[in-house]
Amino acid sequence: MTASLDIEEIRRALQTRDVLAFYQWPTKRSGRDLESRACPQRPDHSRRALVITPANGRWYCHACGFGGDLFTFIGQVENIDFPETLARAAEIAGVVESSMSDEERAAKHAQWRHEREEQERRDAEEIRLRNQQAVPRATAYWESLERTNARGAEYLGERHLSTLDSVRFDPRHGGAPALALYSSRGEIRNVVARRVPELGEPKTPGLYACPSAGTLIDAVTDIRPGRDVIVTEGVIDTITARIAWPDAVILRAHGWANLPLIATVAAPVIANARTKLTLVPHQDQRGFQGALEAAEIAIGAGLSARRGSLTIVKHGAKDLNEAWSAGWRPE
Numbered sequence: 001m002t003a004s005l006d007i008e009e010i011r012r013a014l015q016t017r018d019v020l021a022f023y024q025w026p027t028k029r030s031g032r033d034l035e036s037r038a039c040p041q042r043p044d045h046s047r048r049a050l051v052i053t054p055a056n057g058r059w060y061c062h063a064c065g066f067g068g069d070l071f072t073f074i075g076q077v078e079n080i081d082f083p084e085t086l087a088r089a090a091e092i093a094g095v096v097e098s099s100m101s102d103e104e105r106a107a108k109h110a111q112w113r114h115e116r117e118e119q120e121r122r123d124a125e126e127i128r129l130r131n132q133q134a135v136p137r138a139t140a141y142w143e144s145l146e147r148t149n150a151r152g153a154e155y156l157g158e159r160h161l162s163t164l165d166s167v168r169f170d171p172r173h174g175g176a177p178a179l180a181l182y183s184s185r186g187e188i189r190n191v192v193a194r195r196v197p198e199l200g201e202p203k204t205p206g207l208y209a210c211p212s213a214g215t216l217i218d219a220v221t222d223i224r225p226g227r228d229v230i231v232t233e234g235v236i237d238t239i240t241a242r243i244a245w246p247d248a249v250i251l252r253a254h255g256w257a258n259l260p261l262i263a264t265v266a267a268p269v270i271a272n273a274r275t276k277l278t279l280v281p282h283q284d285q286r287g288f289q290g291a292l293e294a295a296e297i298a299i300g301a302g303l304s305a306r307r308g309s310l311t312i313v314k315h316g317a318k319d320l321n322e323a324w325s326a327g328w329r330p331e
């Protein structure tokens with residue numbers, strides 16, 4: 001009897017951790033979110049494509065390109081319709097048939113909806129503020145970096161690379177080559193360094209509490225007719241790409257999860273500018289999987305491998321820098 005199950009009451013009682021525990025869902029913590037290789041559509045993504053925010057139950061699969069709330073999560077995991085989903089959610093949340101009068105129920109609904117809207121507004125405001133505060137901080141940090149550094153330049157030389165205008169050096173990480181991370185509006189919102197190898201992990205630290213979503217070295221706002229776009233992985237590969245394709249716009253995802261995001265933002269701009277997208281993944285299964293996911297999004301935006309506006313580069317080496325060092329050059 002779903003009619004007497006109160007949807008607002010269930011929504012309020014339903015906790016992310018109870019839903020995940022019910023399905024014994026494998027997750028890993030990532031800041032305030034949880035990540036998983038399993039999403040409601042596919043149990044076996046090659047990467048942790050699913051991100052869930054426990055505080056509000058919102059989830060998104062970056063590989064599949066969709067998400068929702070805990071109701072849609074349950075519905076998709078079990079492949080059941082909404083009344084069945086509601087019954088299952090009630091079971092998970094421990095909610096039984098409601099004995100409230102219609103008036104009580106209406107009053108409660110209005111109050112809960114108000115509270116939920118307030119919470120969503122506060123969450124959005126917090127993210128907006130955090131991203132806004134990151135811009136002056138990251139810009140000042142970028143301005144403080146060195147234009148030249150003996151160890152940094154030597155390290156680039158070890159990777160068969162040279163010093164470039166778009167690369168600076170971070171003395172706090174042993175002279176590490178560093179790149180600016182741009183928002184889709186072209187603002188600097190983070191700085192990512194490739195630490196010199198003798199310092200060990202972490203290899204590519206960013207700034208604390210600055211967003212990792214964005215593009216390294218160039219910005220989506222740099223895309224214009226006549227400039228091809230290269231999307232790479234890794235700081236060193238990005239610097240390599242800048243040297244290998246000197247006239248192209250180079251966009252690098254900071255972290256694999258941002259690759260489909262970049263494709264989502266950049267592909268329509270590329271299609272509109274009638275230019276070309278070249279994906280340069282690491283030449284392993286994970287790299288190609290990420291490139292295929294990004295390619296699907298690009299095709300959805302109107303790019304086409306057949307018409308030559310979409311290419312995935314296969315150079316045969318482990319990564320672009322290794323290929324470059326061995327003498328590989330783009331066609």
Ligand SMILES: [Zn+2]
Nearest residue numbers: 039061063064
């Ligand atoms: Zn998925």
